[in-house]
Amino acid sequence: MKSQYLVSLTIGALVSLSASIGVGGIAHGGDVTAATIADAQKSALHKMIKTCGICHGVNGQSVSPTFPHLAGQTAPYLEQQLRAFKDQSRADPDAQAYMWGMASQLNDAMIADLASYFSAQPPASAPRPGNAVLISRGKRLFEEGVPARQIPPCAGCHGSHAEGTAVLPRLAGQHAPYLFKQMQAIQTTLRLVPAMHGVVKDMDKDQMQAVVAYLASIQR
16 A cells, blocks of 8 residues: 555656646746746756655655665666666566656656766765674675675675666665665566676575675665
8 A cells, every 4th residue: 555655646746747847848838948948947857856755765865675775876877777667677566666657757858867866966874784794794795706606796896885887786875675675586587687687596595685784784
């Protein structure tokens, strides 16, 4: 019921937003000038940011572990994911429940603007570290992988501090439950990410729990 409520709420906000602007974000009525176009685009972006904040928190710092932090995420990754939600090529259950309807209303300019905005926000501060032994094991897995099982180090793609690179997401300080759920979705191909599937397909749940515990503990 909660997820249905959130979907209805966010889609309703988007419908309202779409009704308030014309084609290309230009307000209906009055003289169309560069200033009015800019004002309409700015207003639309502001409304969309507020809508995103319903789930992802003020300025992209999410409170609920169901929804990822967007603040400080790489802009290319955010753009890529919004496009994947829009064309429904990202089809894990949470994507279908929360993001397909949201992204269906976005045009290319809005996607770029949202990605730029959230990537520029300060990353959320990491929560208080948890199990020190688990975090230590996760750090080792992140930095070294498991050569004997041909599991490469996560740091090779996501950065030495999990800060993300280009279309590869920032993982540092992200909610552990969200990361764990996404790793499972990729492992079982509910979420199709071929490069990542090759990495996580042979990881067991204990290893994944250790890695996400470490990632959640990283300060900014």
